[in-house]
Amino acid sequence: MKNMLKGLGAALCVAWPLLAQAPADAATPAGAGAADQALVQRGAYLAQLGDCAACHTAPKGKPFAGGLPMNTPMGRIYVTNITPDAQTGIGGYTEADFARALREGVAKDGHNLYPAMPYPSYAKVNDDDVKALYAFFMHGVAPVQQANRESDIKWPLNMRWPLMFWNMAFLEKGAYRDKPGKDVAWNRGAYLVQGLGHCGSCHTPRGVAFQESALDESGSAFLSGALLDGWFASNLTGEHNSGLGRWSDEDLRTFLKTGANRHASAFGAMTSVINNSTQALSDQDVAAVSAYLKSLPPVGGNGAAAYTYDPQATKVSLDRPANDAGARVYTAYCMHCHGVDGRGFAPMLAPLAGNPNVLAKDASSLINVTLNGTGDLVINGVPSPFPMPGFAAVLDDKQIADVLSFVRAGWNNGAPAVGAAEVAKLRQSTQAGR
Structure with a gap:
């Protein structure tokens, strides 16, 4: 019974129902009208910020065609095709369908998506950025006909309806709003880290229902480090030893652009983040992310005294x-x-x-x-x-x-x-x- 309850708790993280209606003015099919190339280019940049390629492109596979296996506590799932192919991808999605999938985790046909796609973070993406992302995926990505693969999760853990209650308890809807008293760079960094960057999905510990323990800096556990699929995603707070407390702003900006600095080098899943995402950030956005992360107070650590070198x-x-x-x-x-x-x-x-x-x-x-x-x-x-x-x-x-x-x-x-x-x-x- 204990294992069953744990399994059902895990199942709360695998799907969820449609809870919002699509706006009436967002029902334009993908093929209608000519794409605004500036909007497509902006969407391409935002897709890099979101590191979409890392999950939706399998090794040696075609871009965004899916098929990448991902391990979960219940079994293996396979990431979906998000190219504009009409039969196997998202070519039939309207902008409203796309926004609902991105921010609410529901596919066009109403089935619930696995939360390997971090919709609790993407819920914070604003409407303008959703529009640009939609333009990119519909007009800037080559369609690939590749059927999606069913997960290996067995019944009853593959039931998706329990996430309805999970959403009621843990999903915070609504785009990011600037925090009063914070400057433009800090708010931009917070928006990127909490939203498209979805840093908390890996770097924030999970609660008993597998929810992120905090979704922003108002929670003490936010970005304090977490174990995920055999890797411990690092502490990104100002903690002196295991966090960013000894890193200068330049150290952090260098790491985001190159994956290495005088303190550490990227490895594991972070290698993909550097390769596919953070190295593409504009200097302005890198500075904003650094400003936000460097503002976080120290949390976690092993309780040891502040590190000093002694050989x-x-x-x-x-x-x-x-x-x-x-x-x-x-x-x-x-x-x-x-x-x-x-x-x-x-x-x-x-x-x-x-x-x-x-x-x-x-x-x-x-x-x-x-x-x-x-x-x-x-x-x-x-x-x-x-x-x-x-x-x-x-x-x-x-x-x-x-x-x-x-x-x-x-x-x-x-x-x-x-x-x-x-x-x-x-x-x-x-x-x-x-």
Whole structure:
């Protein structure tokens, strides 16, 4: 019974009904009239802000044709075709249909969409931006005839009607409104982060009904970091150790544009965000996002004192690696990239000393990236020359636990040790189907 209740709670996150009527003046079919090219171009930019390609384009697939598998607590789903193909895509959608799907999670035929599409965030997108996005997807995307694939979720967890009650409790309708007392840049950044950027979908922890614990800065958990599909999405608040507290405005802007700075490098799902979205932001929007994020007060962390670099104890261990199992692995496999001093060769090779991902309470991202490596950051069409390789076939669970415990203790990082059981669990979940 307990598992069933948990499953039904999870089912609350998979669909929801039509709760609003379409405005009468928004019923223009996709093919009617010539598209305003300026509007299409603006929509293309907004689609990059929303990182639509990352989810709706499968590896080696055609743009926006869907088919990408996504894991959920109930089973695997497959992302839908959002090209303007009339039979298998959204070519038959009016602007009102499109707006309802985007902001309310309901398809043209009335069926409920899975909330892998972050409609609680997209609900904040204003009408002008919805119009531009619609123009882009109808007139700026090539139609692809590719049927959508049914999910692997079994009955009764594939029932979608329970989300009606979930929406009543958790969905906040209405476009973003500027906050009084905040300047233009702050409000623009808040709109992008909370809305199209949907940063909270990954970086905010979930509640018992799988809802985001907060949708904006009024909630203390907002952007404080969260575990998602084997990765721990980083703390984006001003927390000193595992958050952005030590990052300057320039550090953050550099990371958004290139995926790397003197503190850290992007990996996991964030690689796709950098590749498909944030590097395309205008300088003005990058500055706005940075201004908003840097305004968030510190939340989370592991309760440790503010980080300060100290290499001495770690250097002693590396000088005599035979006495430390983690130091032996580090010397053999890690030191040539990340250095004896743990500072790497930023921004090409990430530092480990003081890296917020190393200092985080949850070591899932470190385990995952050590096991499986990460994809290439591709900035302005040029792939990163030194992507992190995976060591799943080279190191066993204990060796990975040893080296990560060494790194999390090294250079005064002071983060908790990693156990072999944690590594084994993530190895099993992330290697399945490879």
